[in-house]
Amino acid sequence: MKTKRRSGGEFNASSMADIAFLLLIFFLMVTTIDTDKGIMRKLPPWPDPTQPPPESHIKKRDIFEIRVNARDQLLVEGEYTTIGELKEKTKEFILNNGKNPKLSISPDKAVVSIKNDRGTSYNIYLQVQNELTAAYNEIRENEAMRKHGMTMEDLPKSVQKEINSKYPMKISEAEPENIGGK
């Protein structure tokens, strides 16, 4: 039996766009594009007041001293430095392996110490943190490439841990001073 094909009347779809627009505007209003990315850090635990503060056995050469003042100027190991130079300086310090008597003995002993002013801007503080992370990430990446011929991401978790513990990121932050005022 032959079915008769009738051309159905075209229905008006112009209101569909309006409905979609309403929904779209609703979503634009109630949602945000969230930046859930950032630099992860672990804060040191609050010291127990009943316990005496632990004695530090860190030698001066193993401390990489970064100071940021209220004018956002950087003093690294007593030298005026720009933020762009910080990464290379940090890498040099970590990978010194006892060569330069002023820099670290070995990567696992190296400690980075940051001291900033209460008037330091958050932006420069974060840039310092970023450059330090970049320095450690690059060192670890190079190690992974040199030893295993793979990027950190491709290596198994246990090997990643091994490399991370060979170059542990030790950052100590001193209580900020209040020299620069507000």
Place this chain on the structure above:
Amino acid sequence: MSAKFERKRGKDSPAISTASLPDIIFILLFFFMVATVMRDSDALVTTHVPKATELTKIEKKSMVSTINIGPPVNMHRAKYGTAPRVQLNDKFAAPTDVIEFVENERLKKDERLRPYMTFALKVDKKTKMGIVTDVKQELRKAKALKIQYNAAVRTETLN
């Protein structure tokens, strides 16, 4: 024959089909639905986060609580001024309120998952470190040691 042409020319040109318009809007809609999240609280402070390169994404988004620090938005300037302030949940707070905030956030989460909690600091880049340090000290006191400095992606190099 000629009459047929005549008749067509005489009529208005046919209406442009708008049938694909909803499709385009729907594509936009779906993009926004996927790329955004529901706003959980109104922003009382403006937070233009700094840009950085070494960023990690938090895998468990539900384990994150955000602390906003920045100058109050235009609407609240008259009352609260322009000095950076701390926003916890839906209201302005002092740095000393952070301990209570941390406790409340902890109670909301399952006991086994509490060690994985992360506190994201969403701080305006022009803020001075003083207030940020105060908040960090309070976080230490509250034993909330896992933190994240919120930042946006930077592609250009530093000078």
